[in-house]
Amino acid sequence: MVLTTPNPPPSSPWSSSSPVSPLPLPCLALPDGSFFPFPSTTSLPFPNAAGYHGSSSDYLIFTVSGDVSGDGYYLLVNPFTGDTVRLPSLSRIRFVVNSGMALPWRNIADDQRAPYGETTTVRKVVMCPGGEFVAAMVGDGKLGKIAMCRHRHGDEGSSSSSRWVMSGHDAWRWFDDIAFYDGKVYAVDDAGSLFAMDTGVDNLTGEPEVAWAKIVIKVSDDSPPARRRWRKEKAPPSMRYLLVSGGKLMMVHRAAKAMSDGGGTKTTTKFEVFKFKADLVSPRWLKMASVGDDVAIFVGRWFSFALRVSKYKLPGNRIHFLDDDAFRRHCCPDDKFGSYDMADGKGARGHLA
Structure with a gap:
């Protein structure tokens, strides 16, 4: 995932292909080297996406191969401002x-x-x-x-x-x-x-x-290592994401669940949200029933963040997610993203055009 800026400069390769809004809506970066401006469902390719590796906040991450003169490296590029950060291999x-x-x-x-x-x-x-x-x-x-x-x-x-x-x-x-x-x-x-x-x-x-x-x-897992590895390969996927919202460290737990719908079994995605309680005696996770009517959380393997959405006239108390990696393979391989309503515990998936 990547959070865009609202007005790319004229020199940006995205200036002609990316929609510009009066306020900076998030632009979600997909693992296949494309993106879609939320909440649109039309995906667009990254210009010059060769070597695309992932995203971090406003930056796209590319791997650059080495040559006889030296090692390769990771290049972080803000596609709207042109800023770059070069990191070692x-x-x-x-x-x-x-x-x-x-x-x-x-x-x-x-x-x-x-x-x-x-x-x-x-x-x-x-x-x-x-x-x-x-x-x-x-x-x-x-x-x-x-x-x-x-x-x-x-x-x-x-x-x-x-x-x-x-x-x-x-x-x-x-x-x-x-x-x-x-x-x-x-x-x-x-x-x-x-x-x-x-x-x-x-x-x-x-x-x-x-x-x-x-x-x-400390959250204990008493399974022996051999059994734990076997369980990880067989069990439905689970993922925990960290983000900072309102000055607080938060954890979002996402898990695929097999549920019976009367005519068979289908796989759905459930979420739980926790807030870090930095107690000096007993630090712990506190479960949250809501993330706020004016807040939406976006989670992905590369980047997660919270956004106030009332100014965009979008519903709050939602978790928006990408179906990447194991979740896409295990659940719905044709779906690229989804949304989860914290109020009723229901989710919806989407397919990009």
Whole structure:
């Protein structure tokens, strides 16, 4: 998903193909390299979409292959303003083992606990307010870990301007999502447990500080690892998304459910929304019955956000979602998006023209 700006400049390749509204409506980016301006159901192709990898807030993420002169990299492009951010590839990672101490540069596959190297890629990118720090969730679609790099404005043309830094102590976990909140990187795993990692600059190296991601909320899963892996392959898909709304960290849990309709069994999607309660004694998730009559939440694997919708004359208390990855394969392969009404617990799916 990507949130657009209302008036693309004349030099933008989208200026002639993207509808312009008096207020910035969200534009939803699909995994196949196309987009549709919400709430329209007509999809349009990305101009120059070769190498499209995902989206992060106002940016589209592209992978750029390396050549004999150097490594490839990730390029973030705002298609409306022309702003770019260049991020390093995962070909070299600095594994920090203690504050100020690190192992030599190495490939991520040199970590024997990591997923197989060729399947390990950036699964999500988030930028902290101000844009100095960039966090990425890297992994193979199941196991994941947090990597950090420091983006310095003006470094876009240098392939060696920054490197990913990762904790050498932290485990590879079943992370679903990450988000910046209150000066930290938060991550949620597939059971709903919440982890937090402080952000800062290592005074010795000038790189981001990375430390062991501390567990903030523990949700137990007592299944043995072998049984857990089997269950993940067989059970209907489930996903947890993190976002910040109204200054609060929120988690949206999405799960496919098999339901009987009298004439057989059909698969539907159910949602639950939780708010993070930062209690010093017992931090916890608080379930929310509503997200507000003036608020709609948009969730996707690459980016999730909340938007006040009354000024667009759109209904609130809704969750809008993309049917990507496992959900699209498991539920309705021909549907690209859907909406869920928090008031009555009913959902509707849509097919793009």
